[in-house]
Amino acid sequence: MISITPEDSTPLSERKRPLKTFDSWMNGADGEPVDVAASDVALIVIDMQNGFIREEYSLGIAPTQDPFAMAVPGCVALVESARAAGVPVIYTRATNLYDHADALPRRGRALKKPAPARRMHENSMDVQIIDELAPLDTEYIVDKSRPGAIYGTRLEPLLVGLGTRSVVICGVTTNICVETTAREAHARGYDTYVVADATGEAEPSRYWHALYSIEFLFGTVAMVEDVQRSWGTEVTGVPEFPLQRANVGAAALAAAV
Numbered sequence: 001m002i003s004i005t006p007e008d009s010t011p012l013s014e015r016k017r018p019l020k021t022f023d024s025w026m027n028g029a030d031g032e033p034v035d036v037a038a039s040d041v042a043l044i045v046i047d048m049q050n051g052f053i054r055e056e057y058s059l060g061i062a063p064t065q066d067p068f069a070m071a072v073p074g075c076v077a078l079v080e081s082a083r084a085a086g087v088p089v090i091y092t093r094a095t096n097l098y099d100h101a102d103a104l105p106r107r108g109r110a111l112k113k114p115a116p117a118r119r120m121h122e123n124s125m126d127v128q129i130i131d132e133l134a135p136l137d138t139e140y141i142v143d144k145s146r147p148g149a150i151y152g153t154r155l156e157p158l159l160v161g162l163g164t165r166s167v168v169i170c171g172v173t174t175n176i177c178v179e180t181t182a183r184e185a186h187a188r189g190y191d192t193y194v195v196a197d198a199t200g201e202a203e204p205s206r207y208w209h210a211l212y213s214i215e216f217l218f219g220t221v222a223m224v225e226d227v228q229r230s231w232g233t234e235v236t237g238v239p240e241f242p243l244q245r246a247n248v249g250a251a252a253l254a255a256a257v
Helices: 022-026 072-085 108-112 155-162 174-187 204-218 224-230 249-256
Strands: 041-046 089-094 140-144 166-172 191-200 220-222
Touching: 022 204, 041 072, 041 155, 041 174, 072 089, 072 166, 072 191, 072 224, 089 155, 089 174, 140 155, 166 174, 174 191, 174 204, 191 204, 191 224, 204 220
Parallel strands: 041 089, 041 166, 089 140, 166 191, 191 220
Antiparallel strands: none
């Protein structure tokens, strides 16, 4: 008979750790600078394309494009840092076939709402990466028709081919495509970092709750300056980024939404 010995004989009451709550996280828990992987790493820039960032191509999912456009300076800084450090840069684009045959069907409550306009189809200006982040010929573009950048795309074979073990993720939107990609990467064993001041979301509560969920289990929430320092490039950060976590607290957040 095989005897099974508990790995830890410490009483359960002594092994339990205080639960990190959303409020404690918003008030600075796990807010210290963090080292970001500097080798076998790739930068993934999620959906920084005209349809999300530019007013004239707006998808109409927010009153203005400002909440998404706030990700631009941080993404630019990360791409510049990656190029200087020799880190591969991978851009994703949210797009569908010309007739949207590959789009998700509408379900549930969405069936009672007006059908959204068909945008973001392949070869449209909606899907083009914004000028500030124009990819170099030596960089990669991966198209996707779902929120996550790994499911049903060429991203995972590309990461394997590059020898990637860690991913740094930025772009839009924080709680949809960025968070979904982070969860997918975590599930596949990648050391995953999401850069808070290089993402954007339609409204603050979705932004904060997405980052909290990522930090809770699926990855590490970092800042642009963490990445720049870790990759040995000029540390500028994003001093004008409008959302700052420490000392906000859930009550203040609720009052601001």
